[in-house]
Amino acid sequence: MRLILLGPPGAGKGTQASAIVEEYAIPHISTGDIFRENIKKGTELGKKAKEYMDKGLLVPDELVISIVEDRLQKEDCKEGFLLDGFPRTLNQGEALDKVLSQMGLKLDRVINLDVEKEILIGRAIGRRICKDCGEVYHIKFTPPKEEGICDKCGGKLHQRDDDTVETVERRIEVYHKQTEPLIDYYREKGLLLDIDGSKDKDSIFEEIAKALGK
C-alpha cells in the first residue's frame, strides 16, 4: 500500500500514521520527524531546517525532495510506505509523481484529514512528546498517568519548539496557501479519501481502515 497523509498541523497525521503503519506493515516516513532527528543530532541539514521550522515556514523544496527520493529507494519501501507531511507543495507533489513513475510505481490513496482551526490549535498546544521514545500525548485527550512523565519508558515529556499559539497559527496559514492546493491535485487524480479528522482517534482509524480495505 502506497499512501499519503495530508492535513493541517495538529490534524492527527502522526497519530493516524502510527495505527496505519502497524495495520499495513509499511514504513512511516515523516519529513517533520526526519528534520527533528537532524536537529537533535546537530547536522547541517538540521541547522538549516530549524531556521524555517521555528518560524512556522516550510523548509525549501530542494532540501526536502531529495531526502524523500532517497528514502523511497530503501528496501523497506518495496511493499509500500506511508508519507506523513510530504508532499506539502505542488512542486513536491510533482517531484513525487516523477520519482514514482521512474520506479514504475503508483500511489494507492491520499488520505485527507479535515479538521477546523480551533481544534487544530488546541491539539497542537496540548501535545507533549517523550524525549526518549517519541511517544505522543495530549494533556487533555491522552494525558500520561503522571504529569510530564512517559507511561511507556519513564522519559521526560516535552513540547515541540513550534507548538506555540503564534507559530501554530502561522503553520496553519502556510498550510492554506502552500499545501491545500494538493487536495484538488489528488482529487483530480481520483486518489483522495476525505476523512473527518475531528472525531476521536479510534473512530478516525476505523473509517480509514474500512476505506482502504486489506
Ligand code: AP5
Ligand atoms: P510536521 O512535523 O509534519 O508538522 P505538521 O504538519 O505541522 O503537523 P503536526 O506534526 O504538528 O501534526 P499532526 O497532524 O502530525 O498531529 P498529531 O498526530 O501529532 O512538520 C513540522 C515542520 O517541518 C513544518 O512546519 C515545516 O517547517 C517542516 N516540514 C515538514 N515536512 C515538510 C515538507 N514536506 N516540506 C517543507 N517543510 C516541511 O496530533 C497532534 C496532537 O493532537 C497530539 O497531542 C495528539 O495526541 C492529539 N490528537 C491527534 N488526533 C486526535 C484526535 N482524533 N482527538 C484528540 N486528540 C488528537
Ligand code: MG
Ligand atoms: Mg506530525
